[in-house]
Amino acid sequence: MKTFYHQLAFIFGVVLLATLLLIPYFARFHVLDDLLNHYSNSKPSVINNHTSPRSQWDHTRKYLTYLPFEGISNQFFSLQNAATIAKRLNRTLVVPPITSNRHDHLATNQPWSNYMDLEHMAVHAGVDYVEWHTIKFIDHASHAIIETGSRRNKPKAWKARAEPFPCQVIRNYGQDYFLGEEDSIGADFAYQFLLDLKPIPVPGYSLQDDEPVTYVGDIVERNQNSTDPVICLTFTFTAQFAPGKNRWDISWEEVGKHIHFLPQFASLVEDLVAFRFGLLKSHVPHPSSPTNIGTSILNIDERAETPFSSKLPYKDYIAIHLRRGDIGVKCVNQTISDCVVPLSEYKEHVDLILDGLLKDGVSKQKLPNVVLVSDTQSEVEKAEIDGYGWYRLDHTNDPNLLKASEVLGPFSPALIDSAVLTGRGARWVIGSRRSTMSWLAAMRLSSWYNTTIIYPKQSKQQTAQAATMESMVILSFKQKARQQRWQTNDSAYGSIVTWDEDEWLYFEQVAL
Incomplete structure (x- = not known):
């Protein structure tokens, strides 16, 4: 009889011990399950590389882009100059959108292809191109963050999402152009596309040079053998193709006249x-x-x-x-x-x-x-x-x-x-x-x-x-x-x- 009670007590003890051991496990599982349910129904509060929009570059191509400048006509001239430079460097032009300026105060942008026949340009001028909205998609969460600040007052969440973007300084449009000017359309574009601009010199120059880089020949020569997948130029609007020439007539004949409505x-x-x-x-x-x-x-x-x-x-x-x-x-x-x-x-x-x-x-x-x-x-x-x-x-x-x-x-x-x-x-x-x-x-x-x-x-x-x-x-x-x-x-x-x-x-x- 004693043996029976001893066996029963032993079994009860084993069950009690197992229960005591399993309680923390089930409690932990329940907590984790609640946490998973919570995160599956909410947005992450920490921004990281996996949730931040990033530019999607084709690694089999080399690109050239630029910063837009001033009103729509000036932005057009910037486009045609940049397209001509991209053609001479045998690079794909990445076209920024039409960007708000001091004449409209709209704080927005639209692709050029909404109005202009860029395909006609590509065929007749021989310029390979893509537009920025096909390279980088700005999601709704990023849009909401962008709308809470400006290029002169960047929210912390914007800084966490933005990607560093080096840009070669043309005509001494450098640090002040990015940060200090009241009317910097290029910086507005970069802000809207989560690009954290970093001014860098044209190869062979420095940002402190007394003679600003102006002529397209110098820009092309210094970048001809560049292995950088993406080259950005700050200011193509007044880049000149030859001394004593109107700064647009050469690029107009090569590219601009082929950009029709x-x-x-x-x-x-x-x-x-x-x-x-x-x-x-x-x-x-x-x-x-x-x-x-x-x-x-x-x-x-x-x-x-x-x-x-x-x-x-x-x-x-x-x-x-x-x-x-x-x-x-x-x-x-x-x-x-x-x-x-x-x-x-x-x-x-x-x-x-x-x-x-x-x-x-x-x-x-x-x-x-x-x-x-x-x-x-x-x-x-x-x-x-x-x-x-x-x-x-x-x-x-x-x-x-x-x-x-x-x-x-x-x-x-x-x-x-x-x-x-x-x-x-x-x-x-x-x-x-x-x-x-x-x-x-x-x-x-x-x-x-x-x-x-x-x-x-x-x-x-x-x-x-x-x-x-x-x-x-x-x-x-x-x-x-x-x-x-x-x-x-x-x-x-x-x-x-x-x-x-x-x-x-x-x-x-x-x-x-």
């Missing part, structure tokens, strides 16, 4: 203008902004109907670019009244064109309409323009333009204005001589249509003086037959001035 976008802009003058087909009540603006002209079969082929014959118009805004800062050694051209002088040029057509036998009913794009904020000036009967593109009130901006994105107003200046119907274009938007329009007009731009307050004497300067270029062209009279009657209508002494001084000063 997407066909469907250009067609939409035509509809916006045509609708204003009652020229659309009757079954089209108003221009509809396509959610997908279309693909490259290269993807359209030559036999297929293009966005333009079904249109009625497009009526000619006079396009005007009236630049206001901060144009006064370019008035070097001039008073504002002498530098900023009054609206009345634009009106005089319009009247000259219309009077000339009437003398040539054109009836009043067939005279061209006048379309004006401007950033003027003057209500007096707006009323005067409207009083002339001109079509002033009003992106803040016109329902069609508001719809286009809503569908196409925040940079569509500026791109629509640019497309108006170089549309198929723009047979006469009157520009603002101190605006890069007008300069870009002038270059497009000459390359695409073999026509020229008119600059008010540009006398024969000014044209002759400008022709002697190394820092500008005069491009002369054969006019179309309908414009021949302007070339013979007044030489100012037969040339394009895209650079002058005041502008040269301005850009030399800001580049130091």
